[in-house]
Amino acid sequence: xxxxxxxxxxxxxxxxxxxxxxxxxxxxxxxxxxxxxxxxxxxxxxxxxxxxxxxxxxxxxxxxxxxxxxxxxxxxxxxxxxxxxxxxxxxxxxxxxxxxxxxxxxxxxxxxxxxxxxxxxxxxxxxxxxxxxxxxxxxxxxxxxxxxxxxxxxxxxxxxxxxxxxxxxxxxxxxxxxxxxxxxxxxxxxxxxxxxxxxxxxxxxxxxxxxxxxxxxxxxxxxxxxxxxxxxxxxxxxxxxxxxxxxxxxxxxxxxxxxxxxxxxxxxxxxxxxxxxxxxxxxxxxxxxxxxxxxx
Ligand code: RIB
Numbered sequence: 001x002x003x004x005x006x007x008x009x010x011x012x013x014x015x016x017x018x019x020x021x022x023x024x025x026x027x028x029x030x031x032x033x034x035x036x037x038x039x040x041x042x043x044x045x046x047x048x049x050x051x052x053x054x055x056x057x058x059x060x061x062x063x064x065x066x067x068x069x070x071x072x073x074x075x076x077x078x079x080x081x082x083x084x085x086x087x088x089x090x091x092x093x094x095x096x097x098x099x100x101x102x103x104x105x106x107x108x109x110x111x112x113x114x115x116x117x118x119x120x121x122x123x124x125x126x127x128x129x130x131x132x133x134x135x136x137x138x139x140x141x142x143x144x145x146x147x148x149x150x151x152x153x154x155x156x157x158x159x160x161x162x163x164x165x166x167x168x169x170x171x172x173x174x175x176x177x178x179x180x181x182x183x184x185x186x187x188x189x190x191x192x193x194x195x196x197x198x199x200x201x202x203x204x205x206x207x208x209x210x211x212x213x214x215x216x217x218x219x220x221x222x223x224x225x226x227x228x229x230x231x232x233x234x235x236x237x238x239x240x241x242x243x244x245x246x247x248x249x250x251x252x253x254x255x256x257x258x259x260x261x262x263x264x265x266x267x268x269x270x271x272x273x274x275x276x277x278x279x280x281x282x283x284x285x286x287x288x289x290x291x292x293x294x295x296x
Contacts, residue, residue: 001078001246002046002053003128005118005145006039007110008072008082009090010064011234011274019098034273035071037090037110038134038161039213041274042233045242046132047076048278049264051249054078055122060089075275081121082197084261085112099230110136115144118169126152129249132241133158135165146173159241163187171199178241180206183199193220206240206265207227212258222256226266226291235274240265243284253296263287 015030027096033043038055046053053158055077059065061084068089073077090110095102118125118141125131131149133156135142142165149156155175161167162210163183171177177199179187188195196203198216207213211225247257264284271277 001128001290002051002130002132002249003056004039004043004046004053005056005113005125005137006042006132006134007037007090007105007107008055008057008059008068009037009092009105009108009110009136010034011036011092011094013094013096013234015096016037016082016266016271018282019095019100019102020165025212030286032272034276035068035095036092036235036274038136038159038238039132040072040077040112041069041238041278042132042134042159042242042245043072043077044075044275045239045264045268045278046246049243049246049281049284051246052078054081054124056081056113056118056124058083058085058109059111060085060087060161064089064091065109071275078139079223081124083112085109094234096232096234099233101232101234103234105136107136108111111138113137113141115171118144118148122152124149125149125154128154130154130190130245131156132245134161135159136162139165139167139172142170143158146170149173149200155248157241157245159237159238171202172203173290174203176202178206178244180208180236180237196220204244204258206237210263213256216254218254220221221255221296223255223262224293227287228266228269232272233269236265238274239268239278242278246281253295259293259295260284263291
């Protein structure tokens, strides 16, 4: 069982031909709501790929909360450990133009997940093969998860987004950290090559269409990106993380797992919404076979 500890949001999405400049109003093309949140997205990505997965998180007492939980159930994510907190659910306001997005994430109930709640779920977390985290939770809750997983020897994969909540002190507690190029520069302040060399087999830097860069303890490896038809990149990173975890729990080696995750992310951007394009295992395997990438 994979356990995702993280956010569940309702994404409210406005589509337009261009982003407004400061003080400008632009005419939009479409408006939609869709389930999102980095934690929920990662959990759905795992479930689509056939993994048993549960989400530990908190939704609000509003109608979005009910919709978020109903969607997770529909997607075969175990919601037994999602609790309700008074007030509104997490919401992300997403501005979407062709192939690009800007997001404001309002934590709402996601910030009601406390270290005490994590302590109550010690046996649930301890029975997990892998824990996945992002940073849309309070920092003391993040710390409580890291310390508990360290004590219980449960590996943790962290996506350091939003990067403003990342602390370098997390590093010894992590099995994998998966920043994108921008986050990597913000967090470490050194070149990608130097940074991955400092954290071999731990720091996996996602480079969008250019793939992933990491250090395998001997040399830097670039796992190439996969060409994609881009409709909406929202949730591509979450798909990458979910797919990576799904391969790691099946015992895949790191390079193959990264390639599989790259392929999954490339497929996910072909449809609208963070979760809309997340592929099944069969879809990813078909594309992996077509590409015939050779692991070193
Ligand atoms: O990673 C994409 C997600 O970030 C969106 O679904 C949005 O909810 C924000 O949390």
